[in-house]
Amino acid sequence: MTSTPVARPDEVRRYNRASLLRRLHLGGPSTRAELAGELGLNRSTIKALVDGLAGSGVVVERVPRPGRQAGRPSLLVLPQPEAAVVLAVDIQVEHVALALVGLGGEILGRNSWNLHRRTRTPTEVLTRITESTALLAADLGVRPAGCGVSVPGVVRRLDGHVHEAPNLRWSDVPLGERLAAVLDTRVVVGNDAELGALAEYLRGTAQGSGDVVFVSADIGVGGGVIAEGASLRGTTGYVGELGHMVVNPRGRDCYCGSRGCWETEVGEAAFCRALGLPEGSSRGAVRVELRELDATPELARSRLAELAEWLTLGLVNVVNLLGPELVVLGDLFTDLPDAVLDDVAGAVRQRSMVSRALGGVRVERSSLARDAKLLGAAEVAFEEIIDTV
Amino acid sequence: MTSTPVARPDEVRRYNRASLLRRLHLGGPSTRAELAGELGLNRSTIKALVDGLAGSGVVVERVPRPGRQAGRPSLLVLPQPEAAVVLAVDIQVEHVALALVGLGGEILGRNSWNLHRRTRTPTEVLTRITESTALLAADLGVRPAGCGVSVPGVVRRLDGHVHEAPNLRWSDVPLGERLAAVLDTRVVVGNDAELGALAEYLRGTAQGSGDVVFVSADIGVGGGVIAEGASLRGTTGYVGELGHMVVNPRGRDCYCGSRGCWETEVGEAAFCRALGLPEGSSRGAVRVELRELDATPELARSRLAELAEWLTLGLVNVVNLLGPELVVLGDLFTDLPDAVLDDVAGAVRQRSMVSRALGGVRVERSSLARDAKLLGAAEVAFEEIIDTV
Numbered sequence: 001m002t003s004t005p006v007a008r009p010d011e012v013r014r015y016n017r018a019s020l021l022r023r024l025h026l027g028g029p030s031t032r033a034e035l036a037g038e039l040g041l042n043r044s045t046i047k048a049l050v051d052g053l054a055g056s057g058v059v060v061e062r063v064p065r066p067g068r069q070a071g072r073p074s075l076l077v078l079p080q081p082e083a084a085v086v087l088a089v090d091i092q093v094e095h096v097a098l099a100l101v102g103l104g105g106e107i108l109g110r111n112s113w114n115l116h117r118r119t120r121t122p123t124e125v126l127t128r129i130t131e132s133t134a135l136l137a138a139d140l141g142v143r144p145a146g147c148g149v150s151v152p153g154v155v156r157r158l159d160g161h162v163h164e165a166p167n168l169r170w171s172d173v174p175l176g177e178r179l180a181a182v183l184d185t186r187v188v189v190g191n192d193a194e195l196g197a198l199a200e201y202l203r204g205t206a207q208g209s210g211d212v213v214f215v216s217a218d219i220g221v222g223g224g225v226i227a228e229g230a231s232l233r234g235t236t237g238y239v240g241e242l243g244h245m246v247v248n249p250r251g252r253d254c255y256c257g258s259r260g261c262w263e264t265e266v267g268e269a270a271f272c273r274a275l276g277l278p279e280g281s282s283r284g285a286v287r288v289e290l291r292e293l294d295a296t297p298e299l300a301r302s303r304l305a306e307l308a309e310w311l312t313l314g315l316v317n318v319v320n321l322l323g324p325e326l327v328v329l330g331d332l333f334t335d336l337p338d339a340v341l342d343d344v345a346g347a348v349r350q351r352s353m354v355s356r357a358l359g360g361v362r363v364e365r366s367s368l369a370r371d372a373k374l375l376g377a378a379e380v381a382f383e384e385i386i387d388t389v
Numbered sequence: 390m391t392s393t394p395v396a397r398p399d400e401v402r403r404y405n406r407a408s409l410l411r412r413l414h415l416g417g418p419s420t421r422a423e424l425a426g427e428l429g430l431n432r433s434t435i436k437a438l439v440d441g442l443a444g445s446g447v448v449v450e451r452v453p454r455p456g457r458q459a460g461r462p463s464l465l466v467l468p469q470p471e472a473a474v475v476l477a478v479d480i481q482v483e484h485v486a487l488a489l490v491g492l493g494g495e496i497l498g499r500n501s502w503n504l505h506r507r508t509r510t511p512t513e514v515l516t517r518i519t520e521s522t523a524l525l526a527a528d529l530g531v532r533p534a535g536c537g538v539s540v541p542g543v544v545r546r547l548d549g550h551v552h553e554a555p556n557l558r559w560s561d562v563p564l565g566e567r568l569a570a571v572l573d574t575r576v577v578v579g580n581d582a583e584l585g586a587l588a589e590y591l592r593g594t595a596q597g598s599g600d601v602v603f604v605s606a607d608i609g610v611g612g613g614v615i616a617e618g619a620s621l622r623g624t625t626g627y628v629g630e631l632g633h634m635v636v637n638p639r640g641r642d643c644y645c646g647s648r649g650c651w652e653t654e655v656g657e658a659a660f661c662r663a664l665g666l667p668e669g670s671s672r673g674a675v676r677v678e679l680r681e682l683d684a685t686p687e688l689a690r691s692r693l694a695e696l697a698e699w700l701t702l703g704l705v706n707v708v709n710l711l712g713p714e715l716v717v718l719g720d721l722f723t724d725l726p727d728a729v730l731d732d733v734a735g736a737v738r739q740r741s742m743v744s745r746a747l748g749g750v751r752v753e754r755s756s757l758a759r760d761a762k763l764l765g766a767a768e769v770a771f772e773e774i775i776d777t778v
Contacts, residue, residue, distance in 0.1 A: 154746040163746040164742065164745075164746055166742075211623050223710075227616070227621055227622070227623070232621070232711075233712070234616070234711055234712020234713055234714075234747070240709060240710040240712045241709045241742055241743050242709070244741075244742050244743070245706045245709055245710055246636070246702055247635070247638070248638060249636070249637060249638075256742040257739070257742070258740050258742075313638060316635065316647060317634045317706070318710075320629060320631070320633040320634055321612075321630070321634055321710060322629050323622070323629045324623055325623075352633075353543070353553065353630055353645040354543065354623065354629060354633070357543040357552040357553055358623070
């Protein structure tokens with residue numbers, strides 16, 4: 001009388017297999033008993049799945065290192081990195097990093113190069129990605145089954161169309177399509193801050209926190225949001241641009257057409273101004289200055305006072321709007337001297353009404369440092385292929 | 390071999406029944422064929438469900454009004470309002486409105502009263518709600534099966550604890566618990582802007598738009614967000630406070646501890662200042678002034694120039710952060726003169742980078758006007774009880 005869809009046994013098996021692989025990929029080596037408990041499957045089902053995966057070389061079972069427990073140790077199930085490899089690409093304004101990442105999240109090999117005005121065109125970047133990937137894959141003897149790309153701009157998730165990546169001076173680049181054609185694989189393109197947030201949530205500082213904002217400073221400032229455990233996106237999959245929140249209406253003109261955007265007040269150029277470095281100084285020079293300031297808290301506070309104030313104000317706004325439990329700061333922000341970071345975190349907790357209601361939002365440095373976006377790119381690629389491993 | 394959960398027939402039936410009722414409640418009268426198509430159920434299943442619901446008086450079937458189509462008309466299935474009634478309460482700073490709302494969303498009866506400093510305590514408000522509900526329910530001969538309450542403040546969704554409703558001067562009020570005890574029914578308490586957004590999405594201007602921001606001005610300014618068709622909440626269910634985004638760092642002090650919050654620049658007090666009315670003028674006086682200005686666009690533009698600029702700046706920020714397809718303006722904002730509203734909408738589209746990427750965000754007036762929050766409160770109550778009708 002009813003027409004409820006009832007899953008066929010092979011569908012159920014495929015679904016359970018993918019769940020198991022996802023769990024091993026993100027959670028690491030586990031015993032069969034742990035897997036059975038966490039996935040809510042009985043032990044005979046787990047045994048059949050693990051045996052099948054071991055038979056096709058996707059996992060191995062191994063005796064754990066001694067000292068783990070008394071008695072006869074349970075075998076650990078380990079994902080085999082080479083069983084599924086994805087290409088992760090992190091396109092930044094002055095730099096491209098790429099890596100081949102294996103099942104389980106291990107970086108098997110990597111390469112990177114700098115971008116200059118001349119080499120920053122989509123065609124140049126695509127050519128170099130293709131060449132570099134071919135070399136790396138041949139070196140490692142693997143073939144990527146999917147690809148994830150991080151881009152600092154407004155990206156349509158559906159097809160990887162880059163609408164506008166202003167700091168790269170790209171607009172309307174069908175990056176997903178073009179890359180899929182040359183690599184002959186499935187390509188997912190995401191906004192860099194969204195992918196950074198995803199990586200922090202899955203593998204970094206934000207593990208176990210369902211409501212997180214990730215804000216990072218490079219040339220530009222970007223932010224990604226995890227809400228109730230999922231990436232927050234706007235309509236048609238566009239991710240917001242936290243860096244273009246106006247924090248200082250009397251501030252500097254921004255290329256976006258506004259003025260006093262968060263990016264103009266706390267991005268790399270603002271760091272250079274605060275540190276008395278010529279604008280356009282190398283990232284390395286900025287980092288060296290910041291690290292030196294760590295030893296002289298009072299000097300750090302006075303030099304970075306204005307930048308810290310705009311960072312605080314923007315964070316208060318973000319926390320008041322989104323109510324996260326944790327804010328993770330990435331890239332250049334991770335090099336802020338401890339004294340300044342502690343002041344900012346304290347001021348956000350004091351001035352944000354929503355933080356007070358939540359009992360105090362945490363503000364922490366990214367633990368993935370410069371790899372956050374690269375690892376996020378790997379994860380969106382894995383999401384696409386894990387069902388087919 | 391597998392342990393997939395297979396739904397039992399009575400569970401499936403209950404699930405289908407609730408889906409059908411939810412569809413009739415939100416979508417209105419429909420033919421059996423329409424229901425079968427939209428719910429993906431076969432016609433015999435729909436027949437059995439409709440017959441069951443008609444037997445217990447929850448729906449009726451009727452011949453549609455003539456002129457709808459040629460040939461023998463299909464019967465329409467209509468929800469019976471009295472079959473499930475909820476109490477909706479909209480607590481505002483100077484005003485409480487309540488209504489008994491029937492299945493299908495019809496307001497069966499309503500009452501409201503003004504709040505003054507003396508009558509604004511939680512106990513006074515609770516007492517009055519209880520008395521007023523009893524009278525209204527007796528009048529209509531119905532008994533509410535659930536209750537939804539809208540509060541202008543920071544609310545913990547889980548148990549309806551009002552952490553802070555600053556304009557009411559309430560803090561740490563266990564409103565959900567207290568109201569549930571006196572009304573002897575399930576109570577859901579929500580932030581007013583969240584409920585306004587929900588109502589616009591389900592029954593108002595935003596129907597059919599999955600990514601929406603609702604911003605409304607009363608004494609305070611609040612905003613609710615629908616992202617991919619669901620209410621966006623922060624950690625532990627707290628909804629953000631868009632009104633406490635700082636738009637003007639050199640602006641007036643806000644009671645929240647910040648200065649230049651959106652609320653201080655575009656809330657009711659800012660309207661009074663712009664219109665040359667004494668602060669604390671009645672809502673009616675503000676509306677009258679605004680409506681008069683509608684006839685003189687240039688005067689309207691000059692009087693409201695500063696307010697419009699802060700409204701624009703805040704909206705640019707909201708659009709850049711969240712990337713909605715539609716912004717719905719509620720309460721006092723709906724009385725903005727057309728010329729000013731058009732200017733604001735145009736400026737947001739021009740100045741927001743994300744709006745440009747999206748091909749232009751729409752900025753529109755609420756069609757539910759002052760009932761948005763009340764209807765949103767009804768909907769969260771219906772969500773809780775529709776499975777049990």
